[in-house]
Amino acid sequence: MSKLAEIFEKYQADIITDWIKEMSAANRRKDLMSESELKLQTNELLHAITDASKNGNSSDINAPHWAPVREMITSISSSRAKQGFTPTETASFVFSLKQPISNRIRKEFGKDPDALFEELSASNFLIDNLGLYSADAYVKTREQIIVRQQEEMLELSTPVVKLWDGILALPLIGTLDSARTQVVMESLLRTIVETNSQIAIIDITGVPTVDTKVAQHLLKTVTAARLMGAECIISGIRPQIAQTIVHLGINLTDIITKSKMSDAFALALQRTGKTVVKRMQPLIPSTNSGAVS
Amino acid sequence: MGVFLIVTIQVDMHDQLAMKLQDDLTSAIAKSESRGVLIDISSLEIVDSFIGRMLANIAAMSRVLDAHTVLVGMQPAVAITLVELGMSLPGVRTALNVESGMALLHSLSDHPKESEEDASSDT
Numbered sequence: 001m002s003k004l005a006e007i008f009e010k011y012q013a014d015i016i017t018d019w020i021k022e023m024s025a026a027n028r029r030k031d032l033m034s035e036s037e038l039k040l041q042t043n044e045l046l047h048a049i050t051d052a053s054k055n056g057n058s059s060d061i062n063a064p065h066w067a068p069v070r071e072m073i074t075s076i077s078s079s080r081a082k083q084g085f086t087p088t089e090t091a092s093f094v095f096s097l098k099q100p101i102s103n104r105i106r107k108e109f110g111k112d113p114d115a116l117f118e119e120l121s122a123s124n125f126l127i128d129n130l131g132l133y134s135a136d137a138y139v140k141t142r143e144q145i146i147v148r149q150q151e152e153m154l155e156l157s158t159p160v161v162k163l164w165d166g167i168l169a170l171p172l173i174g175t176l177d178s179a180r181t182q183v184v185m186e187s188l189l190r191t192i193v194e195t196n197s198q199i200a201i202i203d204i205t206g207v208p209t210v211d212t213k214v215a216q217h218l219l220k221t222v223t224a225a226r227l228m229g230a231e232c233i234i235s236g237i238r239p240q241i242a243q244t245i246v247h248l249g250i251n252l253t254d255i256i257t258k259s260k261m262s263d264a265f266a267l268a269l270q271r272t273g274k275t276v277v278k279r280m281q282p283l284i285p286s287t288n289s290g291a292v293s
Numbered sequence: 294m295g296v297f298l299i300v301t302i303q304v305d306m307h308d309q310l311a312m313k314l315q316d317d318l319t320s321a322i323a324k325s326e327s328r329g330v331l332i333d334i335s336s337l338e339i340v341d342s343f344i345g346r347m348l349a350n351i352a353a354m355s356r357v358l359d360a361h362t363v364l365v366g367m368q369p370a371v372a373i374t375l376v377e378l379g380m381s382l383p384g385v386r387t388a389l390n391v392e393s394g395m396a397l398l399h400s401l402s403d404h405p406k407e408s409e410e411d412a413s414s415d416t
Contacts, residue, residue: 185373186369186373189369189372189373190369192369192389193368193369193389196389196390197389198389198393220376220377223376223381224369224372224373224375224376225372226381226387227364227367227371227372227375227376227381227382227387228367228368228369228372228387228389229364229365229366229367229387229388229389229390229393229394230389
């Protein structure tokens with residue numbers, strides 16, 4: 001049993017009290033975590049560290065006997081990442097253990113400078129590694145959250161709207177990348193089949209830039225829709241984008257393009273054999289029913 | 294004899310079957326002096342480049358025999374696959390379903406609607 005483990009064993013209660021005090025002095029988030037929950041976490045973690053340091057050396061926290069400690073730190077850090085703690089607050093949970101342990105080591109080995117130095121550096125090394133490990137776990141959890149949000153955005157950002165019988169609209173907003181285009185293409189083609197639509201209007205007003213790749217994706221979508229028997233109209237091409245398309249040498253001659261969505265809709269109505277007629281007298285909703293007949 | 298031919302593909306096409314369809318169809322067009330061919334591929338779920346080329350070939354052959362080809366009911370997955378394979382089937386006309394395909398054939402061949410189609414050959 002190492003001397004560090006002996007100290008953990010001997011002063012367990014003291015260390016926990018000091019540890020919590022240390023954390024309160026730093027920046028404990030009372031709004032995010034209760035005192036009792038914190039006490040429980042510190043208790044469990046210190047027990048796990050004590051057990052692990054009893055079973056072998058504490059220089060390598062990736063060793064198998066440190067697995068329970070690693071798991072505990074991972075779960076604590078990831079739950080803190082989800083609760084909205086800052087990286088500093090999460091890391092300081094582990095780092096604030098350093099001072100209490102150093103104090104105990106000093107008390108124990110104060111008379112022997114060599115042993116004091118040795119144990120202090122060993123404990124510092126251990127706590128630093130654990131702290132880094134908790135930072136890693138924190139970042140990993142945050143990345144998972146980001147990936148999940150990206151997926152959610154992907155689903156949200158591709159609505160296919162039915163404008164009229166047989167006419168669909170697909171307003172695209174944001175940059176088009178391969179993954180998004182795939183989702184857009186699939187949902188458009190699926191909706192074409194479901195609604196039996198002959199015409200789909202792809203509106204790219206909200207697409208900030210069009211490069212060769214985006215143009216290629218658009219062409220693919222249009223071709224796939226054509227193969228299924230539906231026609232595509234691309235609308236919302238801004239002057240700058242028209243210039244870019246020509247400068248890049250992208251061939252859009254086979255595709256019907258309109259500058260505004262309303263123009264595209266007018267053409268779509270024409271293609272499906274419908275017209276919009278203005279009434280001589282505007283229809284006034286009847287007062288008792290409120291519905292337009 | 295009928296003016297239009299209807300082909301429905303209801304099984305997964307393998308290469309031999311595709312060649313046979315090509316043979317049968319061209320001779321049927323010649324024999325019945327058809328002005329249009331409607332190929333319903335709504336049950337077709339798997340395509341490869343060979344089938345894609347065969348569809349393009351059938352269209353081109355019909356064109357030579359003075360008949361229009363309309364491909365109807367292509368599944369989204371099939372359309373995506375063909376596009377990813379780089380086959381946009383430029384000479385082939387398409388429609389969403391058999392009804393609109395028939396309407397398209399009528400308008401293409403400018404034939405009065407009274408003369409109804411027959412001679413369906415199932416594969």
